[in-house]
Amino acid sequence: MTRYEPAIDLDSIDAIDVHVHIEVDSHGHASLPDDLAEAASKYFRTDGPRPDLDSVAAYYRERKTAAVVFSVDAVSELSHPPISSAEIAEGAARNCDIMIPFGSVDPRRSDALDRIRRQLDENGMRGFKFHPTVQGFDPSDERYYPLYADLQAAGAVALFHTGQTGIGAGLPGGRGLRLGLSNPILLDSVAADFPDLQIVMAHPSVPWQEEALAVATHKHNTWIDLSGWSPKYFPAELVRHANTQLKDRVLFGSDFPLLTPDRWRRDVETADLFKPEVLPGILKENAARLLGLPG
Numbered sequence: 001m002t003r004y005e006p007a008i009d010l011d012s013i014d015a016i017d018v019h020v021h022i023e024v025d026s027h028g029h030a031s032l033p034d035d036l037a038e039a040a041s042k043y044f045r046t047d048g049p050r051p052d053l054d055s056v057a058a059y060y061r062e063r064k065t066a067a068v069v070f071s072v073d074a075v076s077e078l079s080h081p082p083i084s085s086a087e088i089a090e091g092a093a094r095n096c097d098i099m100i101p102f103g104s105v106d107p108r109r110s111d112a113l114d115r116i117r118r119q120l121d122e123n124g125m126r127g128f129k130f131h132p133t134v135q136g137f138d139p140s141d142e143r144y145y146p147l148y149a150d151l152q153a154a155g156a157v158a159l160f161h162t163g164q165t166g167i168g169a170g171l172p173g174g175r176g177l178r179l180g181l182s183n184p185i186l187l188d189s190v191a192a193d194f195p196d197l198q199i200v201m202a203h204p205s206v207p208w209q210e211e212a213l214a215v216a217t218h219k220h221n222t223w224i225d226l227s228g229w230s231p232k233y234f235p236a237e238l239v240r241h242a243n244t245q246l247k248d249r250v251l252f253g254s255d256f257p258l259l260t261p262d263r264w265r266r267d268v269e270t271a272d273l274f275k276p277e278v279l280p281g282i283l284k285e286n287a288a289r290l291l292g293l294p295g
Contacts, residue, residue, distance in 0.1 A: 004089050004124035007096040008293055013064045016100075016287035017261050018159070019202055019227035019253030020060075020067040022091075023050040025083045031071045032167070033080045036175065040166045040258065050257055053091035053099075061098045065261055068253075068291075070102035070129040070159075076109065077136035077177075089123035100291060102127040102159060107137050107144050116147055120154045126291055127157030127200075132181035133165050140186040148190060152197040157290060159225070160187060162212060163205035166258070184212040191219035198290060202253065203228040209235045216246055223290060226282070227253030231268040239273050247278045251287050 023031045030037060030050070051059065053069065060067040069092060073082035085103040092101035103125035105115040119125045128151060132139050139160060151158050162184040168175040184205045191199050200223045205212035216222045224246065226234070242250040254261040268274065274282060287293075 002090055002093040003122065004093045004101050004126075005096060006100060006126070006291075006293060008066050008098065008100070010284070010288055010293060013066050013098075013284065015064075015252055015261070015265075015283040016066045016068070016291075017060070017254050017256065018068045018200065018225050018251045018287050018290075020056065020069045020256045021258070022053050022056065022069050022071050022083060022088055023257065024052050025087055026052060029081070029083060031083050033078060035171060036078070036167050039169055039171050039175075042170060053088065054095065056256070057091070057095035057098055060261075061095075063261060066098055066100060067256075068100045068102055068127070068159075068287075070104055072129060072131045072134060073104040073106040073109075074131065074135045076106050077134060082106070085119055085125070086123055089119070089125060093124075100126050102129050102157070104129050105147075106135055107147060108135065113146055113150065116150055120150070120156060125156065127151075127159055129159045129161075131161040131165075131167075132186070133161065133177050133179055134167055136178070136181070138181055138186060140189045145193065148194045148197055152194045155292070157198045157200060158190075159200040159202055160184075161203065162187075162201045163203050163208060183208050184215055187222065188215045188219065191215065191222050195219075195221055197221060198223065200225050200251065200290075203255075204234055204238055206235070209238055213237060213241050213246070216249060217241070220249070223249040223251055223286070225251040225253035226264075228255040228259060230259070231264060231273055232271045234271075234273060242273075242282065243275050243278050247281060248286055250282050251290070252283045
């Protein structure tokens, strides 16, 4: 097992995309069951390819953009085996000039804590991705606090999906997935009880954008990534905060492959949303500081 160690030259890249999904492994196994993958594609109006990790690395290398890569382990809720986080870490180690791996562990697994520790110690994960709606857990429930304590002790980032999701959209009953578990206000108690844990609230948190902004302005160990939405649809309050008091804790993220970094950057330039002095921080500098990348 090759342990990941970053080798990213910040001077050679233009941006850091903090939200990149690996949806297919080297054996062709998909991260989601077929019905959920199809529903997500319809929601995002895309039927594009799902590249493997090395292809994702080549794509981002061409664009001089580093990529935080992950999948989601939701085996308890979906009854579908996840893509191996160890394989993602190995792939990131092969591409350590352009990739940063985040792990994923289903918090409802009986051995979740052991799995997190192994991914930290053996694989060198720099953070972990959680999707409360898809994983079917309330992130504010104190039964998950030991997981957060380990991430805080390791200096690992906790990235949480927040807001609406295309996964399950349009299926009967949303396939049983509960949107309310991804309300960012549920992360307020986590941020309060783990003040040294760096928490990223992924996506514009529609329909709970004001809750996310309230948490971020009050708890300075929280960050917001701008993935999953074209910038031309960003809520005005989010843009205002990104240009002012949250300018040092807002991050570029695409949600690749469902939303590409090419489209995100094209739309952000066309919409002219962010102040020229703020945009470099959003695109690269804030993420480099969050991830502890040497400058």
